[in-house]
Amino acid sequence: MRIIKQAVxxxxxxxxxxxxxxxxxxxxxxxxxxxxxxxxxxxxxxxxAETLARMDVDQGTxxxxxxxxxxxxxxxxxxxxxxxxxxxxxxxxxxxx
Amino acid sequence: MDxxxxxxxxxxxxxxxxxxxxxxxxxxxxLEFDTFNQVWALCHLHGRLVACAGLDHNVIKCVAVAKEVxxxxxxxxxxxxxxxxxxxxxxxxxxxxxxxxxxxxxRGWGFYPLIEVPDLVLLMENxxxxxxxxxxxxxxxxxxxARIGCIVLNANPFTLGHRCLVETAAAGCxxxxxxxxxxxxxxxxxxxxxxxxxxxxxxxxNLTLHEGSDYIISRATFPGYFLKDKGTTDRSxxxxxxxxxxxxIAPALGITHRxxxxxxxxxxxxxxxxxxxxxxxxxxxxxxxxxxxxxxxxSVNGAPISASRVRKLLAHADFEAISHLVPKTTxxxxxxGYSAVGVAQA
Numbered sequence: 001m002r003i004i005k006q007a008v009x010x011x012x013x014x015x016x017x018x019x020x021x022x023x024x025x026x027x028x029x030x031x032x033x034x035x036x037x038x039x040x041x042x043x044x045x046x047x048x049a050e051t052l053a054r055m056d057v058d059q060g061t062x063x064x065x066x067x068x069x070x071x072x073x074x075x076x077x078x079x080x081x082x083x084x085x086x087x088x089x090x091x092x093x094x095x096x097x
Numbered sequence: 098m099d100x101x102x103x104x105x106x107x108x109x110x111x112x113x114x115x116x117x118x119x120x121x122x123x124x125x126x127x128l129e130f131d132t133f134n135q136v137w138a139l140c141h142l143h144g145r146l147v148a149c150a151g152l153d154h155n156v157i158k159c160v161a162v163a164k165e166v167x168x169x170x171x172x173x174x175x176x177x178x179x180x181x182x183x184x185x186x187x188x189x190x191x192x193x194x195x196x197x198x199x200x201x202x203x204r205g206w207g208f209y210p211l212i213e214v215p216d217l218v219l220l221m222e223n224x225x226x227x228x229x230x231x232x233x234x235x236x237x238x239x240x241x242x243a244r245i246g247c248i249v250l251n252a253n254p255f256t257l258g259h260r261c262l263v264e265t266a267a268a269g270c271x272x273x274x275x276x277x278x279x280x281x282x283x284x285x286x287x288x289x290x291x292x293x294x295x296x297x298x299x300x301x302x303n304l305t306l307h308e309g310s311d312y313i314i315s316r317a318t319f320p321g322y323f324l325k326d327k328g329t330t331d332r333s334x335x336x337x338x339x340x341x342x343x344x345x346i347a348p349a350l351g352i353t354h355r356x357x358x359x360x361x362x363x364x365x366x367x368x369x370x371x372x373x374x375x376x377x378x379x380x381x382x383x384x385x386x387x388x389x390x391x392x393x394x395x396s397v398n399g400a401p402i403s404a405s406r407v408r409k410l411l412a413h414a415d416f417e418a419i420s421h422l423v424p425k426t427t428x429x430x431x432x433x434g435y436s437a438v439g440v441a442q443a
Contacts, residue, residue, distance in 0.1 A: 006189035011177035014170060018180065018207055020189065020224070031226050033207070063224055065207035067173075 003060035007084035010077040017069040019081035034066035051078040118146040126161040150179040155188040176206035191223040192317035235349035242271025247352045253283040255293040258402035261395040266356035279309025296426040339376035344384040
């Protein structure tokens with residue numbers, strides 16, 4: 001999938017996260033900010049990177065404001081933001097699990 | 098208890114009664130009501146207003162939460178609401194004005210500090226990396242030299258006065274960076290203004306023409322600038338724009354001098370020039386000082402050339418008079434635009 005426009009998904013509330021995506025022609029730029037970055041920063045980055053890889057996203061800027069979300073919430077929010085940013089409403093769910 | 102909070106979105110033109118409560122809540126928090134907010138996100142508890150946030154295009158202002166509901170994570174919900182509201186309106190890169198002491202609160206909203214005018218106001222943006230990404234783009238366009246100049250033009254439209262300013266600055270500098278204000282709040286569109294500047298300066302060899310951005314005389318950095326035809330100004334806004342220039346943009350390009358035309362007619366620009374000398378050169382800052390060079394406005398028939406004069410003449414389709422004030426490229430554009438589209442609503 002290709003991120004062709006800016007999009008946002010999620011909230012700032014506790015145990016959730018806000019995901020912002022925007023087009024970027026050269027690289028895949030993932031920025032993670034989290035209240036639990038010291039304990040779980042690596043894990044959050046890995047979940048985000050895996051989710052993007054499953055969606056075949058290899059370009060774009062993805063900014064995460066994490067409020068201590070669990071992995072499945074992170075996956076769902078990243079998927080929603082990418083879907084909105086790709087301008088498409090079709091997703092191959094089989095690829096996502 | 099959580100579900101008792103009722104969020105709503107309110108258009109200030111349609112909800113005069115709601116705004117009475119908003120004004121009261123802001124006053125209780127030592128905040129001024131801003132009439133330029135296009136829309137408000139409000140939160141009620143048992144029918145009483147307990148939180149509000151205003152949105153003016155991509156800028157969030159006037160955020161207040163009533164004392165008695167603080168500590169219930171209401172602020173974060175308000176932040177989510179206003180972020181989603183902005184997204185629905187097509188704005189993703191957001192700016193926020195706050196009193197400096199609320200910095201931590203808005204860090205929780207995913208906003209990061211850009212510029213602070215001590216004890217007065219703090220400008221934040223909703224990205225930890227956007228300003229640095231922008232500075233990286235600028236750094237690629239850095240040029241060597243001891244004296245590097247910069248001009249920021251609105252060029253509404255590009256006149257011989259602008260041309261003279263650019264020529265003078267280019268002659269006095271090793272390299273000159275020219276920015277065209279991007280905000281589409283002027284009579285002529287950004288695209289038109291940019292092409293006329295590009296045409297008008299293309300023979301100058303030691304010059305880079307830059308696209309404007311949210312970080313340079315934009316609605317986010319300097320809301321008052323775009324209200325000048327309405328006679329409204331707030332000088333404290335200029336500090337934000339100028340400090341942003343001094344601390345972020347100038348170092349990325351190695352700018353040492355900022356050039357500006359003197360402005361006998363326009364009080365907003367006039368104040369801006371005075372503020373420029375203060376914030377770029379005098380004020381205490383971690384960034385290097387930038388020398389402000391004022392270039393006297395070029396005159397024709399005893400009257401200084403200004404874009405506002407051109408717009409007035411355009412309203413009367415006085416192309417003979419205009420032809421003395423603008424380069425040929427601008428004149429041709431005005432004739433085309435005027436007859437075809439009727440642009441002249443100056």
